[in-house]
Structures are given as C-alpha cells and as structure tokens.
Amino acid sequence: MSLLEFECVDPKIGEQMHLFDDESLDPDLRDQLERHLAVCHACSEGVHFESFVAGRLASPRGAGFFRKPTTSLPGYLAMTAVLAAILLLFLLPPGYGTGWLTDDREGLRGGDEREFMIIRPLEGEVLYRWRGDLRWTPVVNTSFYNIHVEWRSETSSEGATWRDQVRTCQVSLPDSLMREGAFLAIVKPYPEGLVPAGERAVGFRRGSLLPFLAYRIKHPPLASLALLALSLGVGTAMFYRRRI
C-alpha cells in the first residue's frame, strides 16, 4: 500500500459501501453510510471514482472506452517505416556497412566506379539462395569480357573453377557452382589495357540464412537506415508527447 493511499476510517461500515445506491437500503444504514462518507476519504474516493466512471461511460463516446485505441497517423507511419526498413534490408543491395564511414567503397566493388567495377556481388558479401548472377559496369571499346570464377567449399577440401567469355555486362554461373562456399570472381575486359590494372576481382560467400541475416544487419542499405531513423524519431516524439 502506498503511503498516500487512504485508509478507511471504519472498515466495518466501509465494507457495506457497495450498497450505497441500492434503493431498497434500510434508511438507518443509508444514514450511517452517508455520515461515514462525509468523514472517510477512502470511501468517498471510491464514490467519486464511480461517479467519474459512470459519467465517462454514459457519454455518447462511452463505447470507445471498451475498444482498443486506434493507432494514430504518426503511429501508422512509424510502424510502416519499420516494416519497410526491414523489407528493404533484404530486398535492396547491401549497403557499405562500416564503409559508409570509412569510405571503403572502392574496395567493396573491386574497383573505381568511374572506370570499371563489379556491381554485384560486393567484396565480402554473404548471399543466400544466390542464383549466380555476376554484374559489372561496361568498359568502352571492349570486345568481350573474360570471366574466371573459383569456388571452394568451407567444410571440405572440394573446389572448382569455371571460365567463360561474354559480350554483355553480366553472366550467370552454372548450376553446378550453386553451392555453399567461398567464391572468387575475376572479370577482365578484352582487349587488355582499356582500363588501368586490367581486371577486377571480388571474393564473396554463398551461405545459409543466419550468416546472410547477420551480414545484412551489418551492411544495411542507406534507405533502410534512413527509414529506421525516421521511425525511431517519430516513435520517440510520440513517447515523449504521451509522457509529459
């Protein structure tokens, strides 16, 4: 019991207070209850509370007190933003992770975006159910691209190598390589010498769901981060508006 909680002056009478508005109540008892109420804060608080509740519930909007409150527009916005952020976390290409801060984008893309770079996968990326698509930026005057992919199992000593030549800026790896493990992909435009250093390489992994989720959480796309920050801001503002 809190220090500020009222005590009933005479609990023997206080216990009968629920009969206070019973029309058939004995007049002597009614008189006793009325006198008790005039001096007892605890019981009169109960009576006041009842008339407060009765007043509120009897109003035309009384039914609303029995329904769960509907979420306000900012609440919906915040919830939608959180859901969108989670969805985008997995749908959009991964972000640069700590590279947002360290400007390590060049390393992640296997090259400078103004010259020639591999668009996907990123350096170090973990892919789940990857279908084997490899994409890069075009190089002017290129006749074709030499593709070299090495695969190495992380649980056994198995390994494989695959080569191809394509004219487009993307290639799909064969089904035989669609296995979990570490990959190294090298793309080399022909004729040589069209770009400095000649070729671009990225190392990545095809893994199970958990490592994939962990990677995505560490490398969120910027849009996902922005939406999360927005929902956090709206949520915090709503929380403080409610509390003050």
Add this chain to the structure above:
Amino acid sequence: MIQKAYSDLLAGVPDSDDRLYRLLWPQLLRQATPFLAHTDIDPVDVVQDSLISLLAYFRNSSDLADCRVAAYASVVVRNRCRDVLRRKRAKLVVRFDKIAGTLKSSLKDPLEELVALENSEWLNEAILALPQSCRTILKELYYRGRTVRELAETMKLNSVQVLYYRRNQCLKKLKRNFKKSGASESIDILGAGTTAHLFKNREKE
C-alpha cells in the same frame, strides 16, 4: 477524558465540543507533523480542518468507545494529510503546454481540462485490463444505462445485492488499474476530499 467529552458532546453539554477539540489536538498534531515535514503545508491547518469535520461526525454517532474516538480521529487526520499531499503533487506534475492547442479559452480550469484528457486515455487502458465479466457489468450499467435490477435478472443472479457487490469489486479493480496508469493524482482533482459537498447539493434538491 476523551470519552467523557465525547459523551457530553452526544448529550449536547455546552462547551463539550471545545473540550474534545483541545483533548484531541496534541495527538492529532503529532500525527500530522511528520507526514507534512519537508513541505510548506502547515499541519495546524490540516488538524483544524480535520477536527471540524470530526466533531460534526461525532455529534451524530452514538456507538464509539474511547479508543475508537481517538483512532477515528487519527485516521481522518492521516487521510487529510494524504489528500493535501496528493493535490500538491498533482499540481506539480501538471504540464499545461500539453493541451495548449486543445484548450477552449472560455472553458473550465485548464488543470481540469488536462486531467480530463489524460483520464480518458487511462480509463480506456484500465477498462481493457479488466476481466471480461467486469467489462460487461460496467458496460451494461453505465454505458447502456441498465438498472442493477434489470441486469441482475438478465444475469440470473439470486439478489441485486450480489450485483452491487460484484460491481463494487469491478470498480475497485478498475481503480487499481487506473492508478497504475499514473492517474492517482487525477482522481483527487476530479472529486477531491470527502463527499460532504455532495450531500449539500442533495439537500438543495
């Protein structure tokens, strides 16, 4: 001595109320002083108000033993101290800026407006936290306006007293939930103190 003064008060002996007042005074002041320590509330005022309402009560009561007169008086003083402390606290926590935009200039006291606004949210939370049976009773009685007798018949209860009792239990639970939501001070503002003023209105009617 307290008992003698009390008996004299019941018998209508002149100055008996004054004697009882002076006999109870030191004991009640001892109760109130530590309660109100570290506040700017004067315990003398609280004891005075308590004694005035107590004497009015004692004049019409005939069944109190000596110890009960003193015990009654102590509880009344402690409750009054709690009452003033609660009101003080309620005023301190109020932030008017929260409802600045919703206040209608010609309406009631801004404090009451704020309390009404917050109470609606808290009442909603408190009602939803009640068991279904309580929600049904409160909805039928207060929202649908059914009488206790009608509802008791619908619920096939043996007597209306049972429903009065259940309603009271539900209201107690509701009050507990309501206070848990942070509304403890608000109840006091809505219906402060004891119900003496309610009966004054009733007499006028």
